[in-house]
Amino acid sequence: MSKKTDFYTPYKGPAGGWGALQSTTSHWLKSDNAVRNINTLLKTNQPHGFDCPGCAWGEKHDPSKIRFCENGAKAVNWEATSRKVDAAFMAEHSVSWLNTQSDYFLEYQGRLTEPMRYNQATDHYEAISWEQAFNHIADTLKSQANPDKVAFYTSGRASNEAAFLYQLFARAYGTNNFPDCSNMCHEASGYALISSIGIGKGTVEIEDFERTDAVFVFGQNPGTNHPRMLETLKEVVQRGGQILTFNTLKERGLERFQNPQNPIEMLTNGSKPTNTGYFCPKIGGDMAVVRGMVKVLIDLEEKAQQQGTAIFDHAFIEQHTQGLETYLEQVKNTSWDAIIEQSGLTKDEIIDAATVYAKADSAIVTWAMGITQHHHSVPTIHEMVNLLALRGNLGKPGAGACPVRGHSNVQGDRTMGINEHPSQAFLDALGKRFDFTPPQEHGLAVVDTIHAMRDGDIDVFIALGGNFAAATPDSHATADALRNCKLTVQISTKLNRSHLITGKDALILPCLGRTDIDHQEKGQQKVTVEDSFSMIHASGGVLEPLSKEQKSEPAIIAGMAAATLGNFPIDWHAAVADYNIIRDYIADVVPGFENFNQRILQDGGFYLGNSARERKWTTPAGKAICHTHVLPESILPKRARGLLTNKTLIMQTLRSHDQYNTTIYGMNDRYRGIKGERKVVFINPADLQRLGFTEGQTVTLRSLWDDEVERKVSGFKLVPYSIPAGNIAAYYPETNPLVPLDSRGEFSDTPTSKSIAIEMEAFEDSTIHLNAV
Numbered sequence: 001m002s003k004k005t006d007f008y009t010p011y012k013g014p015a016g017g018w019g020a021l022q023s024t025t026s027h028w029l030k031s032d033n034a035v036r037n038i039n040t041l042l043k044t045n046q047p048h049g050f051d052c053p054g055c056a057w058g059e060k061h062d063p064s065k066i067r068f069c070e071n072g073a074k075a076v077n078w079e080a081t082s083r084k085v086d087a088a089f090m091a092e093h094s095v096s097w098l099n100t101q102s103d104y105f106l107e108y109q110g111r112l113t114e115p116m117r118y119n120q121a122t123d124h125y126e127a128i129s130w131e132q133a134f135n136h137i138a139d140t141l142k143s144q145a146n147p148d149k150v151a152f153y154t155s156g157r158a159s160n161e162a163a164f165l166y167q168l169f170a171r172a173y174g175t176n177n178f179p180d181c182s183n184m185c186h187e188a189s190g191y192a193l194i195s196s197i198g199i200g201k202g203t204v205e206i207e208d209f210e211r212t213d214a215v216f217v218f219g220q221n222p223g224t225n226h227p228r229m230l231e232t233l234k235e236v237v238q239r240g241g242q243i244l245t246f247n248t249l250k251e252r253g254l255e256r257f258q259n260p261q262n263p264i265e266m267l268t269n270g271s272k273p274t275n276t277g278y279f280c281p282k283i284g285g286d287m288a289v290v291r292g293m294v295k296v297l298i299d300l301e302e303k304a305q306q307q308g309t310a311i312f313d314h315a316f317i318e319q320h321t322q323g324l325e326t327y328l329e330q331v332k333n334t335s336w337d338a339i340i341e342q343s344g345l346t347k348d349e350i351i352d353a354a355t356v357y358a359k360a361d362s363a364i365v366t367w368a369m370g371i372t373q374h375h376h377s378v379p380t381i382h383e384m385v386n387l388l389a390l391r392g393n394l395g396k397p398g399a400g401a402c403p404v405r406g407h408s409n410v411q412g413d414r415t416m417g418i419n420e421h422p423s424q425a426f427l428d429a430l431g432k433r434f435d436f437t438p439p440q441e442h443g444l445a446v447v448d449t450i451h452a453m454r455d456g457d458i459d460v461f462i463a464l465g466g467n468f469a470a471a472t473p474d475s476h477a478t479a480d481a482l483r484n485c486k487l488t489v490q491i492s493t494k495l496n497r498s499h500l501i502t503g504k505d506a507l508i509l510p511c512l513g514r515t516d517i518d519h520q521e522k523g524q525q526k527v528t529v530e531d532s533f534s535m536i537h538a539s540g541g542v543l544e545p546l547s548k549e550q551k552s553e554p555a556i557i558a559g560m561a562a563a564t565l566g567n568f569p570i571d572w573h574a575a576v577a578d579y580n581i582i583r584d585y586i587a588d589v590v591p592g593f594e595n596f597n598q599r600i601l602q603d604g605g606f607y608l609g610n611s612a613r614e615r616k617w618t619t620p621a622g623k624a625i626c627h628t629h630v631l632p633e634s635i636l637p638k639r640a641r642g643l644l645t646n647k648t649l650i651m652q653t654l655r656s657h658d659q660y661n662t663t664i665y666g667m668n669d670r671y672r673g674i675k676g677e678r679k680v681v682f683i684n685p686a687d688l689q690r691l692g693f694t695e696g697q698t699v700t701l702r703s704l705w706d707d708e709v710e711r712k713v714s715g716f717k718l719v720p721y722s723i724p725a726g727n728i729a730a731y732y733p734e735t736n737p738l739v740p741l742d743s744r745g746e747f748s749d750t751p752t753s754k755s756i757a758i759e760m761e762a763f764e765d766s767t768i769h770l771n772a773v
Ligand SMILES: Nc1nc2c(c(=O)[nH]1)N[C@H]1C(S)=C(S)[C@@H](COP(=O)(O)OP(=O)(O)OC[C@H]3O[C@@H](n4cnc5c(=O)[nH]c(N)nc54)[C@H](O)[C@@H]3O)O[C@H]1N2
Pocket: 054, 055, 056, 071, 072, 185, 218, 219, 220, 221, 222, 224, 225, 226, 246, 247, 248, 249, 251, 281, 282, 283, 284, 285, 286, 368, 369, 370, 371, 405, 406, 407, 652, 653, 654, 655, 656, 657, 659, 660, 661, 662, 754
């Protein structure tokens, strides 16, 4: 599509083969830890090793297989580095100076190895003892007149044990303010699934992929973000099943795939196509695609009925669903013109996709951020559920809904009660078990937390992992919000932007990661996690920690809680001496965790169960509810719609191959052919010409929103790419200053990171612009 430039060379190799392993090796060497790491890697996702901190894709239990992927290897290796960020490092570098450095630089400095407090007078972090740190947090929390002036953020790597203790601490203290990464991630999936099938999790197990006839992959880039999923998809194709991909970009990993664990393929550098159909809808066009497919199914059903057969599963519809009739009426009333215009696909393409669906006895729909980060994400997922329901593809072998989660334990954290709007049943169980009344008012999610910090309604911000300053939308607004806090506390493994954009007072509490051995009073501890398929399994580190001053997440939470609450409502220190005690608490409170400590001894862990999979619908109607939405007039929120011109483009923000969310491991994006550069904009060649720009030209991007704020980023280079006209793509987090804080999903409140109205202008300034906010 585009010619080679100094930073762009089209990638010709397959995804996941030799190229992948070469890249892994160079990451190994860079982390200064090569020997330790080989040993570490071999224990990833093994029965007695640790759960890969990379992604939440599940694993079939098979001890004979070594399971790792290139990007899991990167995550492991960078965590297992022997470089240190300690008080000596901080004495050398001021916070203001560090804040002018790139995210890549910050990550590269190594592991945080001692607790530190920010000194505003000197602009440096300084060493502080753990006891002083805990007491300082306790004093600040106790001096708050209202516990709702504190927010407890969670990122999805936290273990079940850490998450359970954390929510118990916050609720015993008195708040439900639990902003968490899933508010920016799969919130729409949870909301849409609970409101339709009664449970906010996927209904498939990994074994369903072994018997499904067709998998529909929407808005997802597994070659980079869930590489082990590619192996599963490949097996589907080898069995003769179909993989239909819907992605605005031609993603290499989905186009061609070579399994790095298959030596013959690696030797020949051959690769077989994994997908049997690749569709490129416009950004936000998926709801229209699915609606079009259902329109075709209605026709097919009419024809089938004339012949005395059926396409729809009438028995299922009759017995298990509510609302389909109204929905089908709505579909009939939606014109093909509207569907074609919004989807960006041709009618023939939609007919093809629908025909595959109609022929499949069982079908799975998977999706990720290309679906969940829009204004109309919840309606889109409802539409997908309706598609599944029409042919009884819910609670049937080889079929179901499969939101593919991001962070390795983001699903588990929710199960443990990290939820700003917890169910009454959860609160009641918690209160009953620990003999206190948890706060009943719902708390704040991410976007509302940022507003509250700006307005002075949140004074203290505590983060269990993650990188709030960089991951959230509207970076300047978020920075103002964080700086307005009295105290910000970061429990982290690695240095990041959130340690540099702080409250007036700030603490860094260094913690152990998945790879580290966790020694406590009663011996070496394991933690547990839940994958995308609701499998719970144990994870234990394999490396001696870099520093004695690093504490486990449960130990840090217990330290803060004991200093703040004493022995209320539990003996915190006793719980941390032996995590079996925490798991016994979980077993008492969370349904499905009975005999938790016995069940995690099983190799491969245990299945938490899923009511919808058993066709039990825990909805008010006792049936799967098929929601009816009109196709949105525009995929943009109302506040952007009035400002559009013929120069407006719609931008999605996405991940490169060399990053883990806000963690930047390298400057390349191999499968998309980008080298040594992150400030790029992928654009359709016709738009390039129409708007009068040239390939490689440097531009400023400005987003459209009806307020007085100027949101722009500069110095981005244009790369002609296979993307629908009118759409562009660029990497996150560099583009987060463009996402207006109030541009959020309907029902989900998720920042609309995949649909932002943008205009571009030439950028002439040649000074280097760094990442600092
Ligand atoms: N190596 C690595 N692994 C990761 C992560 C990481 O950063 N690095 N992050 C983890 C996390 S937290 C998450 S949530 C997941 C994210 O996993 P993904 O959802 O795969 O992540 P994104 O890079 O945001 O990719 C979105 C994909 O959707 C496509 N897309 C964008 N908009 C649309 C649309 O409107 N319609 C359609 N059909 N397609 C669209 C994009 O082209 C892209 O291929 O990965 C997890 N795993």
